Amino acid sequence: DQQVKQNSPSLSVQEGRISILNCDYTNSMFDYFLWYKKYPAEGPTFLISISSIKDKNEDGRFTVFLNKSAKHLSLHIVPSQPGDSAVYFCAALGGNEKLTFGTGTRLTIIP
């Protein structure tokens, strides 16, 4: 039962361009969404979040967009840098403390 889906297992982007990572969810009870970044041999690191009452949240190079009617969110990274190469996980919270993660997208930034 995949309540949070990241349909692209991998993405390659040229350095300096925009990286767009997508996430879809099925559970209408989710009301808070988070993006995590993960390097090999490390735990997930919190990047940015958005509440369901907003449609956009921006923090430096990172912007998260939420389309509630489509149950879709995306993470934009601009400009992309080599250090952004990692696995990105979308996660959702819905009225409790349990994070439901997507399967992740491996982002590779090409110098």
Add this chain to the structure above:
Amino acid sequence: EPEVTQTPSHQVTQMGQEVILRCVPISNHLYFYWYRQILGQKVEFLVSFYNNEISEKSEIFDDQFSVERPDGSNFTLKIRSTKLEDSAMYFCASSEVPLVGYTFGSGTRLTVV
């Protein structure tokens, strides 16, 4: 910057043995969690812990699993009789309040042979 510390980083154990995975959460955090990631799969919730008791657990967290906060700083996950399918990365996390992004530790890789 405060961090969540997990030990050991890698644990190899024989099937049927008991293992204890240890975590030191961030000191002013009140909510503690264990997640796991089987190789190639997504990160899965195991259990949340608040006020010295389990507040929520997943179907994965069956009777072979237990958690404990034996003192003011450590938070442990015990697997009583390990199975091959318990091989995974186990991540501890803590948060001040649930809706703020958790802080994860760097994980313990458990290999059951």
